[in-house]
Amino acid sequence: MSRIIREFFLSDAVSVARLLPGMDIVMADGGIPGHYMITETEAYLGDNDKACHASKGRTKRTEVMYLEGGHLYIYFVYGMHWMMNIVTGPMGSPQAVLIRGVASYCGPGRVTKGMGIDRSFNGEDLTTSPRVWVEDKGYKPGLTTGPRIGINYAGEPWVSKPWRFKITEKQL
DNA sequence: TCATTGATTTCA
């Protein structure tokens, strides 16, 4: 096992988002145990990025994004779906990588549902938590980049930033 | 394509 160290998560969100696809999220206790390969991510650059929740200012919900990289940011949208993000960058820099997809699951809402994640994982530290962490399996998949989804409200130039990263080959 | 859904945020 090779848990990703904190240093990795202290990079900027775009760099982390590029490297995460192909790695495994390992769920131990507290959720549905298993390995979940990340297949799709999106980068959110906090204060610079109008598409990021934190760009509007620090609130109770977004304050997790201001922690240093390696923490989970779990939040609820549309009354149905939990979204899973990994905070990146140093303390005080609200960046995060949204996990849009993992192997065997389709959309972002399904990720957390399938893994059994709930709000108790908000603020979880991936570098020290005994129940969830990320492993690098050494798999370097081909990646496709594209604009992010569901952020039209952010306006240009954010809507067209190629900050979405997806494994080229269809995994199932 | 459209209705549903509920935590969070914002306004009075």
Add this chain to the structure above:
DNA sequence: GAAATCAATGAT
């Protein structure tokens, strides 16, 4: 306190 918002999904 009450209303509007929203990084989506599933049914139609």
